[in-house]
Amino acid sequence: MIVDLKNTTARAISAALIDAHRGVGNATGLVLTLVIVTSESRFEEVLEAAKASATAHPSRVIVATYADGDEPYLDASVEVGEGLPGDLIVLRLHGALRDHGDSVCLPLLLPDSPTIVWWPHEAPDNLATDPIGSLADRRITDAAGCGDPVAALVRRARNHAPGDTDLTWTRLTRWRALLAAALDQSEEQVTGARVEAAPDNAPALLLAAWLKQRLGVDVEYRRGDHQGVNSVVLTTPEGDITVRRIAAGSAIYQVPGQPERTVALRRRPLTDLLTEELRRMDADDIFEAAAEQIVADSEGR
Numbered sequence: 001m002i003v004d005l006k007n008t009t010a011r012a013i014s015a016a017l018i019d020a021h022r023g024v025g026n027a028t029g030l031v032l033t034l035v036i037v038t039s040e041s042r043f044e045e046v047l048e049a050a051k052a053s054a055t056a057h058p059s060r061v062i063v064a065t066y067a068d069g070d071e072p073y074l075d076a077s078v079e080v081g082e083g084l085p086g087d088l089i090v091l092r093l094h095g096a097l098r099d100h101g102d103s104v105c106l107p108l109l110l111p112d113s114p115t116i117v118w119w120p121h122e123a124p125d126n127l128a129t130d131p132i133g134s135l136a137d138r139r140i141t142d143a144a145g146c147g148d149p150v151a152a153l154v155r156r157a158r159n160h161a162p163g164d165t166d167l168t169w170t171r172l173t174r175w176r177a178l179l180a181a182a183l184d185q186s187e188e189q190v191t192g193a194r195v196e197a198a199p200d201n202a203p204a205l206l207l208a209a210w211l212k213q214r215l216g217v218d219v220e221y222r223r224g225d226h227q228g229v230n231s232v233v234l235t236t237p238e239g240d241i242t243v244r245r246i247a248a249g250s251a252i253y254q255v256p257g258q259p260e261r262t263v264a265l266r267r268r269p270l271t272d273l274l275t276e277e278l279r280r281m282d283a284d285d286i287f288e289a290a291a292e293q294i295v296a297d298s299e300g301r
Helices: 010-024 040-054 095-108 149-158 173-184 202-215 270-278 285-298
Strands: 002-005 032-038 059-067 073-080 086-094 115-119 138-141 164-166 192-197 219-223 229-236 239-247 250-254 261-264
Touching: 002 010, 010 073, 010 086, 010 095, 032 040, 032 095, 040 059, 040 086, 040 270, 059 095, 073 095, 086 095, 115 270, 138 270, 149 164, 149 202, 149 285, 173 202, 173 229, 173 239, 173 250, 192 202, 202 219, 202 229, 202 285
Parallel strands: 032 059, 032 115, 059 086, 115 138, 138 164, 192 219
Antiparallel strands: 002 073, 073 086, 192 229, 229 239, 239 250, 250 261
16 A cells, blocks of 8 residues: 655654554564665665565665755655565655754654664765764665765764664675684784775775774785775785685685685675665674774874
């Protein structure tokens, strides 16, 4: 069931949601509220990812978009049932109302459950003090969706607050797991590191910061010939630990004293990244430490 509301209020939206549940049955087992702040041009892509992730995390999804114009008013739609694993509320905030998104969203949040805010593309500099961001237990951004991903990542790092994360970090999950496994198999101390990646690659910048912070070594950054992170080499007295992507879904994994292996290393779709982040409700201390390293490096410390 879909209900469209023109020039409406948060109270009217809540009433429409209750009426819709009466018609199709109450939504049960919803575990969180996901608020998505996006543009009209990216609306469909983001909405599909949110719907897919809701199959793993039944939720109330609130999509907030900002419309041009001087007159402040609110249009909305409410969708329940029809195979949706939860509720879907779309808000279109016009005029000055865009500065008061928190007042619109607050009455629509699920009570006694976490609230996550996701900016898939451009985001405010300080997420925790943003009106909508201030409602959240966790705040997710994606530097890759910005015009200058590296600058966006550095800006987010400078304004980091507990509960903030970026999908740049989530894209590195498999890389970090492979490198951690390799280090567990080697008793030698790492004396140097090298990251090879496409120029101006935000995940590579974050990966290098993580390695530098965790291992206490300088990390060399080399320009690669392929998209994304191409390879990581950790130097030890007994030889190099290497993870090198050889195709879109696989990589060479080499540890000194062991035969070379081919391992899975696929580029994950947006749905997978979002689903992973929605599993975690606490602050990510390891990401925070890597963000602090990015700030230190950018300031020459």
